[in-house]
Structures are given as C-alpha cells and as structure tokens.
Amino acid sequence: MAHLLPLRPPSDQPEPVAPEPLWREVTGELLRERRHARGEKLSETASRAGISTQYLSEIERGRKDPSSEVLSAVAGALDLTLRDLAAAAARRLYVVSSGPTSLPQGIGALRGPLALAA
Numbered sequence: 344m345a346h347l348l349p350l351r352p353p354s355d356q357p358e359p360v361a362p363e364p365l366w367r368e369v370t371g372e373l374l375r376e377r378r379h380a381r382g383e384k385l386s387e388t389a390s391r392a393g394i395s396t397q398y399l400s401e402i403e404r405g406r407k408d409p410s411s412e413v414l415s416a417v418a419g420a421l422d423l424t425l426r427d428l429a430a431a432a433a434r435r436l437y438v439v440s441s442g443p444t445s446l447p448q449g450i451g452a453l454r455g456p457l458a459l460a461a
Contacts, residue, residue, distance in 0.1 A: 367402075370432045371403045374421065378403075378421060385400055389420075392416040399417065414428060
C-alpha cells in the first residue's frame, strides 16, 4: 500500500501566478520557432535580415528589445510581415494571461491586460 501524504488545509492566500511574459520574449520565441520550422541556421536568417548572428540569437532568447525596423527585417527574412508577427505575439500573450483559446473580436475587446497607456 502506498504511503499517502497528509492533506494540507486550504490556504487563504491565492496560488502564486507566474509573471506575464514580456513582448520581446514572446516575439523572440515566435521568431525562433519560425526559423526552426524552416530548418534554418541563425547565420542564414541573420544574414538575410542584415544583422549579426549574435544579435539575432539575443533577440530570439528575449535578451534584446529590438526596434520595429529590426523586427521587420527579421520577420521579412522569415517570410513574415511585422503585422503577422505582432498578431501572433498578441494572441500568445492573450492566451497566456487569460487562458482563452482565441482573441475576442474588435479592438475595444482588447482592453485590460493588453491595453497600453498613450
């Protein structure tokens, strides 16, 4: 017979929640996934994007916060538009932060954790 651990009484404190990922981390993951799906080396994609292999590696690991121009160049090197990349990142952030499997319709529905102050 297996030894059972005693149950702990429920706590009044909520379970700790993992921090929401940063935009640069999500876009980096997406770029790396796309590059791997294409079977490309860092150097191949970086060369087409006009950036160093080291810089692309740092972007993919979420260590650097690249400009929109650099993101556009890397996305283009992977046959993506900046719009494609941004939409995929927004979907991933939304799913991670709230759990649903799809984005709500309409821009007004994106208020809350995804809204940015002007």
